[in-house]
Amino acid sequence: MPEGKYCNKTPITTAEGITDLLADKSGAKYYEEMKSLEVDSDLLWKTIQNTCKSRIRTWLEICAHCGMCADSCFLYLANDRVPEQVPAYKIQSTLGTIIKKKGKVSNKFMRDAMRVAWAQCTCCNRCGMYCPHGIDTGIMFGYLRGLLYQQGFVPWEMKIGAGMHRVYNAQMDISSEDYVDTFEWMVEEYEDDYPGLTVPVDVEDADIMYTVNAREAKHYPEDLAEAAILFHIAGENWTIPSKGWEQTSLAMFAGDWVACKQQVESVYDAMERLRPKRMIGTECGHAHRASVVEGPYWAGRKDGRPPVESIHYIEWLAEALREGKLKIDPAKRIKQPVTLQDSCNYVRNHGLRDTAREILSYLVEPGYFIDMDPRKQHNFCCGGGGGFNGIGYFRKERNVGLKVKRDQILATGAKLVIAPCHNCWDAIRDLEEEFEIGIKWSFLKPLVIEMLDIPDHLKPQEEDE
Amino acid sequence: MHAFLTGPLFYISLAVCLGGMIFRFYKYFTGLSWQLDRVAYKEYPMMGLKGAWRSIYKWLIPYGTYGWRQQPVMAAAFFAFHIGAVCIPLFLAGHNVFLKEKLGFSLPMLGACAADIISWLAIAGLCVLVLRRLVLPEVRILTDRKDWGVLLLSFLPFATGLLARYQVGDYGLWLNLHILSGELVLLAIPFTKLSHVFLFFASRAQLGMDFGIKRGGLKGTPMAW
Ligand code: HEM
Ligand code: HEM
Ligand code: SF4
Ligand code: SF4
Numbered sequence: 179m180p181e182g183k184y185c186n187k188t189p190i191t192t193a194e195g196i197t198d199l200l201a202d203k204s205g206a207k208y209y210e211e212m213k214s215l216e217v218d219s220d221l222l223w224k225t226i227q228n229t230c231k232s233r234i235r236t237w238l239e240i241c242a243h244c245g246m247c248a249d250s251c252f253l254y255l256a257n258d259r260v261p262e263q264v265p266a267y268k269i270q271s272t273l274g275t276i277i278k279k280k281g282k283v284s285n286k287f288m289r290d291a292m293r294v295a296w297a298q299c300t301c302c303n304r305c306g307m308y309c310p311h312g313i314d315t316g317i318m319f320g321y322l323r324g325l326l327y328q329q330g331f332v333p334w335e336m337k338i339g340a341g342m343h344r345v346y347n348a349q350m351d352i353s354s355e356d357y358v359d360t361f362e363w364m365v366e367e368y369e370d371d372y373p374g375l376t377v378p379v380d381v382e383d384a385d386i387m388y389t390v391n392a393r394e395a396k397h398y399p400e401d402l403a404e405a406a407i408l409f410h411i412a413g414e415n416w417t418i419p420s421k422g423w424e425q426t427s428l429a430m431f432a433g434d435w436v437a438c439k440q441q442v443e444s445v446y447d448a449m450e451r452l453r454p455k456r457m458i459g460t461e462c463g464h465a466h467r468a469s470v471v472e473g474p475y476w477a478g479r480k481d482g483r484p485p486v487e488s489i490h491y492i493e494w495l496a497e498a499l500r501e502g503k504l505k506i507d508p509a510k511r512i513k514q515p516v517t518l519q520d521s522c523n524y525v526r527n528h529g530l531r532d533t534a535r536e537i538l539s540y541l542v543e544p545g546y547f548i549d550m551d552p553r554k555q556h557n558f559c560c561g562g563g564g565g566f567n568g569i570g571y572f573r574k575e576r577n578v579g580l581k582v583k584r585d586q587i588l589a590t591g592a593k594l595v596i597a598p599c600h601n602c603w604d605a606i607r608d609l610e611e612e613f614e615i616g617i618k619w620s621f622l623k624p625l626v627i628e629m630l631d632i633p634d635h636l637k638p639q640e641e642d643e
Numbered sequence: 644m645h646a647f648l649t650g651p652l653f654y655i656s657l658a659v660c661l662g663g664m665i666f667r668f669y670k671y672f673t674g675l676s677w678q679l680d681r682v683a684y685k686e687y688p689m690m691g692l693k694g695a696w697r698s699i700y701k702w703l704i705p706y707g708t709y710g711w712r713q714q715p716v717m718a719a720a721f722f723a724f725h726i727g728a729v730c731i732p733l734f735l736a737g738h739n740v741f742l743k744e745k746l747g748f749s750l751p752m753l754g755a756c757a758a759d760i761i762s763w764l765a766i767a768g769l770c771v772l773v774l775r776r777l778v779l780p781e782v783r784i785l786t787d788r789k790d791w792g793v794l795l796l797s798f799l800p801f802a803t804g805l806l807a808r809y810q811v812g813d814y815g816l817w818l819n820l821h822i823l824s825g826e827l828v829l830l831a832i833p834f835t836k837l838s839h840v841f842l843f844f845a846s847r848a849q850l851g852m853d854f855g856i857k858r859g860g861l862k863g864t865p866m867a868w
Contacts, residue, residue, distance in 0.1 A: 232674025236846055240839040243785035245775075246714055254781075261784035270785070307868065308710040310702055310721070311843055312850035471857060475681035482683030482857055529859020531867075555859075555867045556709060 182211025187218070187330040189434060190341025196351065199341070204570050205334025215330050217288055223281030225325060230277065234321060237313040238274050241266050247315065250308035252558040252582040253298055265305040265315040268294050273322045292331040295322050297572035300564035300579075302522040307556065323433030332432055333569045339428030343437045347444040348392040348424035358420050360395045364403040373638055375410050377402075380452060381417035386494075387454035387486075388418050389425040389445060389469070391462045391600050404623035405460065408495075411636055412503035416458075422448025425459045426600075427468035431565030435476065442473035449485040457488040461621045463521030463599035464563070466490045471528050490524050492598050495622060496536045507631040511543045517550055517592035519583075519606060520557040521599035531555055534598060534622075541625060548590040558582050560597070562605030580609040588615060595619045645815070648822045653745060656829040663833025664841040671845045680853070687856045694855015694866065695848035701868040702847060708868040720771035727765025728797060731758065731804075732825070759808075766801055769794065793836050799824035 181187065185208045190196055202208050247265040248254050254263035261267060272291040276283055283291075299319040306314030326332055327340070342349050348357075358379055365377045378384065386409065394401040409416045422444040429437035449457060459466050470488040474481070498504040518538060524530045531554040538547050550557060561580040566572065583605065587595055597603040597619055606619040677683050684691055701707045711718040732738060735758050739749035753761070773794060776782050803821035807814055831837050839846075854866040 229679055231676055231679055232671045233680050233846075233849055235674075236671060236842055240836055240842050240846060241785075242836065242839065243782070243787070243790050244717070245779060245782035245785055246710060246717060248781040249713060250710075259781065261780045264781045264784060267784050306850065307866075308713065310710060311839065312698060312702075312847040314850060314853075472681055475678055475683075478678065480677065480683060481686050482677075482681075482861075527858045529862040529864030531859075531864060 180214070180216035181330075182208070182215060184208040185211035185215055185330055187215075187328065189344060189437065190337065191344050193345055193351070196338060196341050196345060199334070199338055202334075208334045208337075209571065212289060212331065213285065215285060215288075217281075217283060217285055217329060219281040219283070221281075222276065222283075222325060222329060225328060226277060226281060229324075230321070234273075234318055235277075237311070237318065238270065238277065240311055241270065241313055242311065244310070247305040247309045247313070250305045252302070252304070252561065253300075253579055256561075256579050256581045263298060265299070266309075266313070268298050269315045269318045269322070273318055273325075276322075276325070288326065288329060288331040291322065292326050292333065293572070295319055295326055296333050296336070296565060296569060297575040300522075300559045300562070300566050302559035302563055303526055304522070304556070304558065307526070320430075320433070323431075324435055325433070327433035333565070333571055335568045335570065336428065336432035336565055339565075339568070340432040340434035340437045343424075343427065343429045343434075343441045347422070347441060349426050349428045350392040350396050352392055352395050354420050354423075357392075357395050357423055358418075360399055361402045361406075361418060364399045365406050368403050368407060371638060372407055372410055372636065374636070375406060377406050378417040380420050382452050383454070384415050384417040384452065385455045386414055386416035387449060387452055387457045388416055388460075389423055389448075389457060389465075390418075390460045391426045391465050392424050393426075393600060394460060401460070401621065401623060404627055407627055408498075408504065408623060411630060411632060412498045414503070417452060417454065419445075419448035419452055422446075422451075425465035425469045426462060427464070427473075428565065428568075430464065430468045430472065431568075438468070438472075439476040439478075442469050443477050445469050445473070446477055446485050454486060457484065457486055458494045459488065459490060461491045461598040461600070461603075461623065463523030463601055465600070467523040467527060471523075490528075490530060490533075492524075492530065492533045492537060492622065495626065496533050499537060499540045504626065505631040505633075506540050506626070506629045510629040512541055512594065512625070512629075513543045513546055514594060515548055515590070515592040516542055516546055516594040516596060517548050517587060517590040519550070519560055519595055519597040519599070519602045520554055521597075521602050522557070522559050522563055523599070523601075525557065526555045529555075534596070537622060538596070541622075541629060548592050550586045550590055558586060560599075560602035560605035561609065563601050567601055567604045567608070577608070577612050580605060580612060584609050584613050584615060587617060593617055596622060596625070598622050645819055645822075648819055648826065649741070649745070652826055653822070656826040660829040660832045664838070667833060667838060668841060668845060671842065675849065680849075682849075682853045682857050684852055684856070687861065690855050690860045691852040692855075694853070694860050695851035697865060698851025698854070698868065699844060699847045710868070716771065717775065720768045720775070723764045723768030724772060724797075725765075725768070727761045727768070727801070731762055731765065731801075734758075762801060762805060762808075766798075766805075769798055769801070789836060793831075796824075796828055796831055796835075796837070800828055 184202050251265050257263045272294050301316040301320050303316035361377045369375050427441050561583045566576045595606050597606050705722045706712050734753045736752040739752050743749040776786050803817050803824050807817035807821050
């Protein structure tokens with residue numbers, strides 16, 4: 179049985195396809211079928227010849243096998259330094275071998291490669307900073323994932339996630355109507371507390387077009403209301419697109435480059451349709467990477483930039499605090515030890531290393547912010563990046579990977595971890611569940627709202643005075 | 644024999660080394676693709692150059708990067724060996740006398756004492772690199788026969804050069820062996836991992852451009868190597 183009913187090389191493109199695959203609980207049959215999935219070696223080798231050019235080939239060739247990258251990988255550290263977790267070993271024994279064998283590898287090999295690509299690397303790109311030759315193993319794993327996806331060797335959730343993007347232009351089955359309804363409903367919930375609060379939908383030529391992570395609409399609708407409240411208080415002229423509102427891309431984690439392109443183009447279409455001055459995305463790391471950093475390239479934009487200036491939520495928040503659009507009541511500042519989780523996706527991989535710290539300078543009473551070590555561009559992955567959080571099949575491995583972040587947090591002594599990234603937020607929530615170290619974790623939006631000094635005219639008018 | 648080594652084979656190995664590496668540089672940079680690599684190289688040449696330069700020079704400074712500082716012993720061994728591996732072939736007085744005779748020009752020359760020290764340090768550095776490779780599990784798992792081959796190839800000109808220098812036994816024999824091993828290194832450069840002598844600069848430049856343009860450079864944040 180070369181191509182399974184559930185596990186095969188064909189991407190999912192219909193809602194039924196998603197329902198069918200979801201019905202296979204935890205992918206039990208899916209992974210069973212994977213054991214007999216055929217490897218199309220010709221396709222594999224042809225794809226490599228067309229897409230694996232001098233950058234990756236040179237990396238694989240000149241790697242000095244020096245092992246300097248070992249200590250830089252949090253998964254190597256978390257797994258008691260077993261040599262199998264050395265970044266160079268992980269990539270040489272997977273992608274390196276596939277290329278050496280010109281694509282002639284076995285089913286077993288591909289399944290093992292899948293485990294390495296999704297459970298032994300989160301594409302955090304930290305090792306690339308520690309290699310004397312500048313070999314970025316995380317990039318190569320991103321590339322390897324694409325090859326594995328094309329051959330059908332991809333974790334069940336990733337296959338579904340990529341399918342979601344192809345079918346709904348979102349990582350979850352949320353239609354355009356559902357999204358707008360949810361947003362409007364959440365805003366209504368808060369109307370009494372914030373008179374005049376609205377969510378402008380599809381307004382052309384606004385200053386800000388706001389995009390989100392579909393999880394917010396599905397699981398954390400509060401987040402949508404919080405975004406509306408902060409734009410409202412800051413007096414911003416903002417809007418949400420009814421189509422092209424999803425900023426994330428599980429397709430990027432899956433290695434489904436076709437879906438990546440389709441997904442990000444839906445966002446860029448919204449930009450072109452509504453002509454906002456800027457796009458602001460929510461507190462998510464991989465969403466930012468997908469739609470702002472990598473997205474332009476998938477969409478074939480030569481200048482490497484989205485159609486309009488696109489920034490991360492923390493950039494907007496820092497600006498709003500700096501310019502006084504949002505004011506913090508000094509009495510309400512955080513007065514307990516607090517630390518910050520730097521997201522790989524926009525700190526290491528997009529240079530926003532000081533932005534969140536600027537925000538914290540407004541939010542935290544001096545003396546209470548304790549930085550992690552290492553930090554900023556050198557920070558370790560939260561432990562759940564690159565899709566790792568979402569893959570049930572590799573849950574055990576993920577939980578082991580959380581140890582490094584746990585120890586980093588414990589070393590700060592902080593009781594509150596601010597995590598302006600969905601993946602980091604999840605990982606830190608899970609690590610508290612797993613290890614019970616007595617911490618709380620939060621996005622920035624709810625914290626800022628609690629501390630706001632709201633101008634009188636925006637406050638609810640007391641009726642029975 | 645001596646005539647062949649210092650004549651035809653010298654010219655051939657030099658030509659193969661330089662010609663081969665020019666070709667490989669050409670292949671490398673024409674093989675970069677803005678869309679496959681997802682870096683808009685051509686759109687931001689100045690940002691790219693700045694990033695490339697930072698990425699290269701930071702790593703050439705002993706303990707200049709987080710990476711070197713995190714591995715102090717490795718860094719010491721690397722620089723001890725590489726300063727010799729680069730400076731001795733280029734700046735040794737004996738080499739430059741030879742160069743002047745063959746090609747009509749010479750480079751700045753090292754004093755005899757400095758040359759001895761640098762050479763011995765290089766050997767010591769190489770020993771530490773070998774030791775690491777034997778002892779550390781994270782290096783052992785990566786090691787294959789080619790790695791040993793490259794180490795041996797790099798060791799031979801030093802060993803034979805010093806044996807000749809101290810006239811241990813038959814000077815002429817050592818000198819011939821030395822010249823042969825030096826030429827083997829030159830010949831091997833384009834075809835083995837020794838290509839890193841040149842491709843190091845290509846690879847580092849690429850990652851530097853990536854960070855200098857796409858991953859933070861355009862945001863005004865230089866990479867904190
Ligand atoms: C390609 C051709 C090469 C030629 C023709 C050549 C020639 C020579 C000559 C004539 C000497 C002087 C020996 C003496 O003291 O009388 C010498 C010494 C030496 N060479 Fe080379 N060499 C070559 C390549 C290399 C390379 C690639 C290396 C190292 C990587 C190297 C390392 C040395 C060392 C360490 C010495 C002894 C230095 C000292 O005085 O302490 N040589 N070489
Ligand atoms: C500009 C010139 C050069 C640069 C920038 C350079 C850079 C590097 C780097 C970054 C590494 C990896 C780290 C390590 O394993 O030590 C390395 C390894 C190595 N290089 Fe070079 N290199 C240069 C020239 C040379 C030359 C001329 C030789 C030999 C004659 C050489 C021989 C080696 C060897 C044998 C290794 C492997 C060491 C090991 O096994 O750990 N390199 N080089
Ligand atoms: S990219 Fe991150 S997780 Fe992957 S090998 Fe490198 S350091 Fe480890
Ligand atoms: S640090 Fe770089 S050269 Fe050394 S083993 Fe790792 S990837 Fe290879």
